[in-house]
Amino acid sequence: MKILTRRDFLKSTTSAAAAGALIYGIPGKFAARREKKTRVVLVRNKDLFDKNKKLRAEIVQEMLDSAVKALLDEKDVLSAWKKIIKPDDVVGIKTNVWNYLPTTREVEEAIKRRVMDVGVEEKNISIKDRGVLQDRIFKNATALINARPMRTHYWSGVGSLIKNYIQFSERPFKHHPDSCADLATIWKKPIVKDKTRLNILVMFTPLFHGMGPHHFNSEYTWPYNGILVGFDPVAVDSTGLRIILAKRKEYFKEDRPLNPPAKHIFLADKKYKLGTSDPQKIEIIKLGWGKNILI
């Protein structure tokens, strides 16, 4: 693959250029194209948190249901989920337990509830982050649901849906070189290949900037009150990344690219063909609260 530079992205109006411009934070204008688009649903609700800043579980469920219905063009939530999961599926819900910003119990339970509504027995469902390689359900899973929050990350640019599968690698550190550029290779492993039925990027209080050894400061989170849902993890990550970059621009009052850029999202598209990161190939359906939507 040719080495791509800033100038290549500026010269070209191709899909790679559009995706690169987004991920590497290069300002540019690209011609709109008529192409088949992958769908990503963004749902926001201003009442997601109660007055004590606690998540309202019923609103989380409502948001997930709306997203899944819109994603599948279904009016009924169960009909939508039946297109995703079958009653005889063995389902692994890959969550994220980072203690500063976890997927949240409410999201996990909302997913599990609908999986069970479809008819999957509870004994055939597992919710896990670390230890998936040792987990009986994950080892025998026929379906995976990938759910995590988006946050900036010291080395990979952002903690993304693509990166959430690093626990499926026997040697996670093997994926560290070059800012985790080749994370998408994990998605080709037999334990996950072609099993992911749904990707949920939690954008309740995303982290748009990090500092210190724990890379967390609540100063750099904000109540976005959203979730992004789609079948294509790269498209969902790419959309979440646009929101993070827009927030950085708003907060720092200047273009502030991620440090380092989220190269793994770009390569997941251009090199590993896991999905599309090109905003022009993504149809975003926006539902609910529209204030400060940033996209």
Place this chain on the structure above:
Amino acid sequence: MRSFDILFRFIIISILSFFVGVIMCKKDRDIKEMVPPAPEGWKREQDIKIFKGKNLYKYIDGSAELYLSYNFNKAVNCVYSSAGQPDIIVDIFDMTTSSDAYGVFSYSRDRADSTFGRESQYIGGMLSFWKGRYFVSIIATPETEVSREATFSIAKAIERRIEDRGEPPQIISLLPEDNLIRKSIFYFHHYIWLNSYYFISEENILQITKSTDGVLAKYREGSKNLILLILKYRNNRRAIKAYRNFVESYLPELDYRVCIRIEDGTWTAAALKDNYIIAVFNSSEKRAAILLIDSVKKKIIE
């Protein structure tokens, strides 16, 4: 005779191992002693943890790479608690050199002042500073007035325990002062940080290695900022090789010129001076870019 020889070697190795062990224990004790007693009303955890080299992953998986991309040696971690208050997490990183401690600090410098150590900043419950070869982070979140007071008290106590003030990397002195945005100065020696302010390439086209000293800084230029990059290589040969690769990959038209206009209308300039590469990006004026390059060249000669 042979068995005597083996026994003799075994004894020598045992004695050496013992002394190495004693020295290492003393060194560990040294960094542990940097953790101060608890302020009044707070309790310090008995368990003071030490992390060395790649063992840091066990503590801060995901963030360890930043420290490892500098010259991380070891870190000590301790937690302070008080009823009704957030825990205060103290991490002291021995970065081997003051340049590296400065580098880690410069990664997330945003509102720095000199309240603690050589430079410090306090944002939303998180205090960090560098002094000598140490980078110190103290976090209490969500922040309260009481936790802030205790955080500052712990910071002062740690600062006092670091005798050597340390100096910023020498390469910083090559930055011209006019229009320099000081908080933007970022020191590094791993290629991954090259694109920190401005994406140049997805590959390491400037051939930056651990032995390369790099500094990035922003300069005010009207309503926009231009970016200055200075790289110091181990020797002239490496600098020439890196410069050729950079020009071939990024600025093939450069040829005998110093400055060219790229596709977005901004000017990019690059020059080689001894074992240094100097480059200016995102300049709206050709003259400004060339002047900045010339200023750095002069400072190198001085």
